[in-house]
Amino acid sequence: MNPSLEKYLSRVRRPSRYLGKELFSVIKDSRTVSLRFALAFPDLYEVGMSYLGMKILYHTLNQRPEIWAERVFAPAPDMAQLLKELSILLPSLESGRALKEFDLVGFSLPYELGYTNVLNMLSLGGIPVWSRERKEGDPVVIAGGPCTFNPEPMSGFFDALVIGDGEEVIQEICAAWLTWKKVGGDRQILLRSLSGLSGVYVPAIHSKNREVSPEIPAIRKRIIPDLNQAGYPAVSPLPYQQIIHDRLSVEIARGCTRGCRFCQAGVIYRPVRERSPEQVYQLLEEGLSRTGYPEATLLSLSSGDYTCLNQLLPALMERWEREKVAVSLPSLRVDTLSSEVIEQILRVRKTGFTIAPEAGTQRLRDVINKNVTEEEILQTAQTVFSLGWRVLKLYFMIGLPSETQEDLEGLVLLVKKIEKAVRKKGGRFEIHVALSTFIPKPHTPFQWAAQLSMEESLSRLTFIRSALNSRHIQVKWNDTRQSFLEGILSRGDQRMSRVIYRAFQKGSILDAWGEHFSWELWQQAFEEESMNPQRYLKSQDRDYVFPWDFIQTGVEKDYLWNEFQKGLSGESTPDCRQGDCNQCGICPTLKIKPLIFKEFTFPSGRPLIVYPKESIKKFRLLITKTGPSRFLGHLEWKEAIIRSLRRAGLPLAFSQGFHPLPRLSFGPALPVGLSSMGEFIDVQVQDWLSEEKIWDRLPADLFPGTKIIGISEVPLNSHLPQKQIYQYQVELDKALGDPERVKEFLSSTEWPVEKPGKKTEPLNLKSIIRELSLLPENNGTLTARWTLESGPEGDIRPELVLRSIFNLTDSVIQSLSVVKSLSVSNY
Ligand code: SF4
Structure with missing residues (x-):
């Protein structure tokens, strides 16, 4: 982080x-690296x-000593505003370096509604938004991810776009940059060299004369034959805050061969390539031990299709059940759910259950090739x-090709039958x-x-919502305007860059977030x-x-066309995972084969934690x-x-029931930004542990700013102390600390203050604050100190004292660093 931002x-x-x-974020010595790579993501951190x-x-690049890959995420509007106010360019998380000071900036493009965020991040980072306006010395801006399979709408903003699996090609791009740097030459020479790499589209080279000739040389996707x-x-940087998918993720397979005709991922990630079950097991063993995550997910487009699942799952549960680690399988198809799989998922915790029938009638499910009855x-x-599950999520799409009123009624009927x-x-x-509107995505049979x-x-x-009127059924859908925009952006051509730019100029950012999305701004941009946006969403002829x-x-x-026609006549296409090739063309064209594993050899000598006793x-x-911990919200902390306790291998005690949780008690929440030198936490653990053993197991710093400074055993039935006396201390610029105000407070008999947002009687600070002093000036600063007793409802917030007694404004208070410490304790 940029140090000037912290305060x-x-x-x-x-x-x-x-x-x-964060733990596992990579910090290198700038002097030892030759290439600084910003991995940029056009959405919020979480x-x-x-x-x-x-x-x-991040992992691939940082393994190379000469490359330092850092992360940059889109700032929320309040942070974007703060950066502008302070004239700070968008910084990376690791070194705090501004985006424009990187050599290569690589954006991930997983969804179209993040497009204007790319422009916003470039602009906030000091990089010209249009690629044609970048000069020598500006970073080379590239992109990868599923959206680059139609690169044209964003082609005006990127110097190069990578199509397909990134692991190898990113290394080749770095090698090209390093060679160019060594040999010298202008930016055009580098772009030319990138355009020669397989799977890399350089708009300025490949489609320079597009207005004259529509021909662009074919760009073939890159593929990793063996994951x-x-x-x-x-392990990857371990977030402090809760992120969207807050668990350890191991990719067990890439590609899906089921052939759902609406699914873009099913085409662009073909063919299926499984990771060996031994490697999956080993990655989970290392990842769970080192992160302390209580949940792991086995990721793929269709996890239930993983060939060795019935062998791998029991082995995983055997290993992790005792430590209450839940294993989840996203994207399960109902036809892959054997009772063995369900039983294994159940062994620790019910992690939510989702079924995606996609369409309500068998006819329409046949059209889309969703072969479930x-x-x-x-x-x-x-x-x-x-x-024992109590909540079931059902996913459906509306607007699928050939959908009729009968299909909508069938959807309603199916939900009622369930x-x-x-x-x-x-x-x-x-x-x-959950309902969404079908989008005819590029490269699918339904394109x-x-x-x-x-x-x-x-x-x-x-219609569906009104027909599903039951207290047991909740119906939600994606905003139809967002789906409409997603359709246009995913199917657009080069001209779309101009619309995206206009929408950004008008203030359109974070379009995937309902509270920030404005369809009106996009409408104006199109006008x-x-x-006419509608022209991108029309049906098209074969040619x-x-x-x-x-x-x-x-x-x-x-x-793809034949699949479209087969779909319209309700003909299904089988899965090719087990060897029945449907001749889609990918394997001979890319000289590759589906890769599956039928046997799992259980790793010998696996570490099993055995606890001597249960009490x-x-x-x-x-x-x-x-330090940084003071900025964590209570739940994040x-x-x-x-x-951290899990990582240290502390044998925690857990609650009973469907969602076993570690038995820990925390004191009242601290305001974000307040430092504390003494918070109490009660932890229940297996009884063979002693204070010494805990000291031995726990690291000196659990994580930056959170350090254990005392441990003592307490009776099992004891509770955290309800009352404590705390001292607060803050350094003030001498112009801010008025000794007269302190004198006035000390000589008064009453000092009423309103608690913000509370309709209660004013508090009398005079009866709450036990001591108050302003220490003499030292190097232009004064130190204010006060002591008070906290009650079961928490502390009197320091800003209340600073505002009321010292007459400070909120913006001044927000830039101060207040420290709380235990004055007298019963610890
Ligand atoms: S070429 Fe055949 S085996 Fe390969 S992905 Fe296509 S259908 Fe499956």
Whole structure:
């Protein structure tokens, strides 16, 4: 983080987004690196930190001693404003270096509604937004991720776009940059060299004369034939705050061969390549031990299809059940849910259950090649509720090709049948129905189909909601205007760059966030560019040339068209994972084969933690919350501590029930930004531990700013002390500390203050503050100190004292660093 920013962090929401310094973040000596690479993610920290591609590239690049890869995320509007006010350029998390000072800036593009964030980040980082305006000395700005499979809408902003798996090509790009730096030459020479790399599209070179000739040489996607050889991070920077997917993720396979006809990922990541179960096991072993995460997820487009799942899951649960680590499987298909798989997931915790029928009738499920039957869906729903789940999520799409009113009614009927089947089982239950509007994504069999207008989409969604009127059923849908925009941006051509730029200039950012999205701004942008957005969402003829046709996924266009026609006639296409090739073209074209593993050899000599006894002891820890930790919210700090204790191998005691949690008690929450030298935490652990053993196991600093300074055993039935006397101290510029105000306070009999936001009687500070002093000036600063007793409801916030007694404004208070310490304790 930029050091000049730290003292202003209290002025923004969730300052932990900007702190950096997480465990496993990589810090290098700048003098020893030759290439500084910014991995940029066009959304907020909590979203970007959940994105697998960025974690893989961070690991891959930082393994090279001559390269330092750092992370940069989109700032929230309050931070963007603060950066402008302070004239600080958007900094990286690791070194705090401004974006414009990097050699290469690589954006991940996982979804279209982040496009204007790219422009905002470039602008805040001091880099010209249009690639044509970048000069010698400016960073080279590149992009990768699923959206680059139609690179044209963003082609005006990037110097190069990478198509396909990034692990190898990123190394080649770095090698090209290092050679160029050594040999010398202008920016054009580097771009020319990048344009020669397989899988790299350089708009300025490849489509320079696009206005004259529509021909762009084909760019074929890059692919990693064997994930086991590509390198994968067992650990990545460990966030303090809760992120969107807050668990250890191990990618068990890339690619899916099920062939759902609406699914872009199913085409662009083909063919399937599984990671060996031994490597998955080893990555989980190392990752869970080193991070302390209580949950791991086995990631892939269809985790239930992983060939060795029935062998791997029991082995994982055997190893981690005792430590209450839950294993989750996202993207489960109902036809892959064997009772063995469900039983294994259940062994620790029910991690939420989702079924994605996508369409309500069998006819429409056949059109989209979602080869699941109504019976399978009903059976799965009954099974999960009878095993104790209480909430079932169902995903559906509306507007799929050939959808009729009958299909919408079928959707309603299916949900009602599920409700009825579950009701028979008895007990409390909820069904959450999530609806989205179908988008005909590039490279899919449905790319020729039309997308619904916003009005039609809203009318179909409203019909479903009104028909599903039950207290057990909750219906939600994606904003139809956002889906409409996503469709346009995903199917756009080069002209779309101008619209994106206009929308950004008008203030459109964070479009994926409902509270920031403004369709009106986009409408104006389209109008000012004289573009009719609807034209991108029309159905097309077979021979239509799409803007993305020059990108070769390896799957032939004829195959996609035939799949579209087969879909319309309700004909299914089987899965090719186990060897029945459907001739999509990718394997011969890319000279690759599906890679699966049928056997799992259980690793010998695996470490198993064996606890001698089951009974419990309680220890009281005295702990600091200073430095970067003071900017963590109470929940963030709690989670970070729990993970630290798990990492240290402390045998925690857990609560019983469906969601076993570690038995820890914390005192009242501290205001964000306040440093404390003495917070209490009670921890219950297995009773063979002693104070000495805990000291031995725990590191000196649990994480930056959080340090254990005392441990003592307390009776199991004791509670955290309700009352404590604390001293507060803050250094003030001498112009801010008025000794007369202190005298006035000390000589008064009453000092009433209103508690902000509370409609209660004013507090009398005079009866709460026990001592107050202003120490003599030292180097232009005065030290204010006060002592008070905290009650069960928490402390009197220091800003109340500083505002009321010292007459300071909120913006001054936010830049001060107040320290709380234990004055007298019963510790
Ligand atoms: S070429 Fe055949 S085996 Fe390979 S992904 Fe396509 S359908 Fe599957």
